[in-house]
Amino acid sequence: MSHGELRVYLGAAPGVGKTYRMLEEGRRRMDRGTDVVVGLVETHGRPQTAAMIGDLPVVPRATVDYRGARFAELDLDALLARRPDVVLVDELAHTNVPGSRNVKRWQDIQELLAAGSTVITTLNIQHLESINDVVTEITGVPQRETVPDAIVRRADQIELVDQTPEALRRRMAHGNIYGPDMVDAALANYFRVGNLTALRELALLWLADKVDDQLDRYRAEHRISQPWETRERVVVALTGGSEGATLIRRAARIAARTKGADLLAVHVSRNDGLAGGAADPANLVRQRTLIEDLGGTYHQVVGNDVPTALLDFARGVNATQLVLGASRRSRFAQILSRGVGVTTTAASGAIDVHLVTHERVHGGQGGTTSTGALSGRRRLFGFALAVVGLPLLTVGLTQFRAELTLTSDILLYLAGVVVVALVGGLYPALTAAVLGSLLVNFFFTPPFHTLTISQRQNMLALAVFLAMAVAVSVTVDTAARRTREAAAARAEAETLFTLSGSVLRGSHAVRELLDQLRETYRLRSVSLLERRPDVPDSPDVQHDRQAWSVAATVGGQPCLTPGEADADIVVDDDISLVLRGQPLAAADRRVVQAFAAQTALALREQRLAEQAAAAGSMAEVDRLRTALLSAVSHDLRTPLASAMAAVDGLRSPGFALSAEDRAELVDTIAESLDRLHRLVDNLLDMSRLQAGALAMRPQPMSIAEATAAALDELGAPGRPVPVRIPDDIPEVRADPVLVERILANLLRNALRYSPADRPPQLAVSEHAGYVEARVIDHGPGIPASKWDTVFLPFQRLGDRDNDTGVGLGLALSRGLAEAMHGTLDPDHTPGGGLTMILRLPVVELPVGGAEQQPADAALRRVDDWRRVHRDDVEAAGRPHGEAS
Structure with missing residues (x-):
């Protein structure tokens, strides 16, 4: 069976006409005799779109029940059974209703493609996973439905449906996109000219990258090596010399002349052992950082013939311009050999070659002087x-x-x-x-x-x-x-391999690098020094201890200035690697320079990580502060407003209040003050808990006593709570007041979210040395992926419609449970809902006597509460077969 083709109509914003164009394509194919069906089309009330469906065959949607409501989704089974040639499916990024065959609509489409049907679909640019966050920053509207870029990039055809921002706003103003009641808000927010322009550019750039991929595949399949100047790509060749920064900046200026030009840097490493040490690893590290800061990319290739390797790379990336440094060799050496620049220019073909002068021109090749191979x-x-x-x-x-x-x-x-x-x-x-x-x-x-x-x-x-x-x-x-060079190269490679392994295995990269260097060359100490920015230059700066600070050191007594060291490797103007123990051989400086460059990079990455961690902590503190202010301001204001309104009503001299009205106002005040009291208690307890200053009085206690107290605190709710506590349940060691707080919080949450006909339940049992109190509700539940989130401070219970409380109840309850060496964990309720399980450790006490009396008294209090509310409890529990 052949795999179907995928065609995507991509738009920058809603209303550009993607669905209309999809239906147009479907009608054209149907007119040519192709078996076309409409799998799912969202018209959004637009009459032109609905009229375009016309006589296209439509597969009825499947109905999915979720939380008491019925939703219509794509009927994948019907489409697979019918197996049409072409299926029209709107909104690729749509998330299916829970209970559907697949989570996402693009997964449905993949099954249709695997069955051999061609699928034509639509997508807005804001739903692509890679740029979803960018769109959120531009528009301020988060997009929760996304589709992986790889799914769209694998499409056989992608067509951009484009409209100018002005034309799209006119369509919006004429009511062709949204209803009249939504036009003004849309034009003032999401559909601003700036937003639409930015979204349009994002769509064009993303599609341009897709076109580049297709072009690269076409050139590779047809073995086309000559550059096609579809986009300016500037390649700068780096030798590792000090002139590299000049070349990079010149290449960046050349690339900046054309909007959207690419900048690439390449270094050719010779694999014949004749590099002669001319490439300075520290220079290459600095130049790589510079090219990336300028928005370019760094590449390294291996080849014996440098001009050939450069041109092969340039043609491989479809480069249009190549930037080289003028030769550093003497004029006599250039007479004997033309050099890389002249050779590359002669063979470049359609690639423009720029030879850039610099301060090292005709200054000699540099590098290390070759010494005899034997002693x-x-x-x-x-x-x-x-x-x-x-x-x-x-x-x-x-x-x-x-x-x-x-x-x-x-x-x-x-x-x-x-x-x-x-x-x-x-x-x-x-x-x-x-x-x-x-x-x-x-x-x-x-x-x-x-x-x-x-x-x-x-x-x-x-x-x-x-x-x-x-x-x-x-x-x-x-x-x-050559044997000696190969042995030296092998030693260098082994050293660097060991170096990289130690860095990967260690959590402190800078110290691992320095320690590896010290062990390799048997040094007494190795230090990384930083130049203080506030100390001016002076002739004796190399010996001035006030001018340097030790960023990291290993070994014995560190060097505090470069002048005190036996060897000094300068990384840049601000960082030096200093060694103490023995002079450094000239042949070893290349490897040590690589150590120094990598250590400086590791130091910068460590500083960035520390800054990121500090910023993350500050962001978290700011998030908590914002959440606290938002929640507390709302939850303080609401009961305060109610209490103040009731007090104003009582104090109004112009109104005669009946006894019932006065009692109602007093009840309102009491209820509001009770909410404020709970809020303040939770905030204070949470702060004490996080500071480790919460006073606890753990003692042997009965869970039944705490249950009775929690039920008393709840009063007589309209939906009584069925309670099951065995008579022989053992005591636990905990603080009775805190256990009562936990149970009251859990029961209050369960009552809030339980359906009217299925009240929550409290069941107590013993298991593996713990007493477990299970608060069971049959509400909407919480997905397992959010179980940890709901225990964070100032978090609401996901999509459960919680509009009261600051989100401290569960966080405080878990903290109190863990402070008493217990646990509080969520679990699924069979048949739907959430079960909160409080576990407290059992205390072994002798049975009978005075120790048994508190538990018996607590059980009697629970029985009394049952008798008072027996009719309600039995009525609530009977339809579901729950024992009360």
Whole structure:
């Protein structure tokens, strides 16, 4: 079965005409004989849209029951059974009613596509997950329904339905989008010209990225390597030298001339071991930070041929311009080799190449100077072997002059030169080659004991011998040099690998880096120093302790200034890495510079993380303060207003109040003051609990006694609470007043959210050393994902219609329970609803005697409460089979 195609009509805002265009496309396809059906279309009361449906076949919607209401959703099963060629489905980001087959409508559409049907759908830009927060910041209206970008990007076709902000506002003013009662509010808020312009630009930019992806795929599939100048892309080549910042800023200015141009930086690392140390890791780190600050991206590629690698990268990203630095090599070196800039320009083709001058032009290649591959002792031994060994070989060969030919003698001398090259390297081998050729000429080439050569073939043999000896010497020395470079590179790689592993495993990146550096090079101490911004420059700043502060240090006594260190690595103008213990070898500076650069980055990231954490804490404090002020202002104002109104009514001299009216006003005042009293108590207890200053008096107590007290506090509610407490329930160790507060809060919440015909219940049992008090309601419940959220201060119970209280009840109740070594956890009620479970530890007490009397008295109080409200309790519990 072939997979269906997905076509999306994308709009910047509601009302641009997405649904209309979708229906137009459906009618065109139906007129061509395609089997088209309307799966779901939302007309939103727009007559033109409804008229466009016309005679299109419509699949009736499925009905879903949720919380006593009926909702119409896409009938996925009917569509899968019918299997039309094309299905029109409106509003891709829609969230289905709970109880539907899928959570989101785009999941329904994926099933239709998998069944082979083509789906045409609509989407507004604000519903894309990646820019949902941006739209919220622009419009101030959060969009709760979103669709992952990947779903839309996989669409076979995306068509932008566009209208200018002015045209869209005219449609709104004419009543073509919303009803007359909503026009003014929409035009003044969401449909402002600025909002619509920003949304339109977001839609165009997102679609442009989608088009770029399609273009890249097309170029890759058709193997097109030549740049297509669809968008300016400026690539700047970095060598790791100090001129990189100049090149980056010049490239950024070039990119800024064209709106929407991309800026990319690339560094080519050679993989043939001939980099020569010219790339400074610290420079590259600083330049990467700079390019990212300017809105660009940093890339690193590997290649032996730098011009080829640069052009391959530039063509791969469809670059239009390439920025290079002018050559740093001397004029004599440029005569011998054209250099990277000239070579790249000659082969660039359609890519424009900019050669930018800088302060290092013609200043030499820089980098480290190559040293001999072998130690001085081995070279000295090689010279001794050449000076002593070859004469000894000559003495031996003269004894067998009659048996050996000149060819054999030359081969033996060549073997001697190879041995000297293996032992001492290039220069001893060259010495041996010259000395060997002279000895062969003097002792074994006629006429003997002279440097004259009488035969041409002997002259050719000696010339070939000398050339082969030199070639072998150079080859052996080069191989030794490469071996040493490879060993050094391997050591560096192992060091950096260990470094990265220690950083990844550690929670303190800066100290891990410094400690790894200290262990690797066996140093006494390693410190990262920061230059104080308030200290001016001076000639003795390197030794001025007032000018530096220690950002991090490991090891023994730290260096307090760069001047006190055995080695100093300057990261930038403000940060230096100082080492104490031994001087740093020149060959090790590259790795240490990499350590220094990464340590500086880790320090900056650590500071940013600390600032982010501080900002997060401040934001949380601000959020709590805002929530507190909002909630308390509302919940203080409401009972205060009621009480003041009732007092004003009692004090009004012009009105004669009956006894019933006066009693009603007094009851209003009492009720309002009771609400204020509970609010203030909760706030004070919450603050004491968070400060650890809440006074508790834990003692053996009966849960039945606390239950009776909580029921007394609730009074005689209109919907009595069925209570089940076994007679043999053990006592718990807790504060009776606090347990009563917890149960009263839980019962008050349960009564608020329970349906009228299903009152909450309280059931007490013992399990695993704990007494469990379960407050059970059959209300709307809370999703499991929000169970932790409802225990945060100033949080309302999700989408349960709570319009009173500051959201402290559950937070305070859990805090009180945990302070008494108990727990308070939510659970689902079978059949729907929420169950709050209070667990308190059991106290083992002897049965009978005085200890049993409080529990018996409490149970009698509960029984008395049952008898008073027995009829109501039984009536409330009987329809659902609940035992009272």
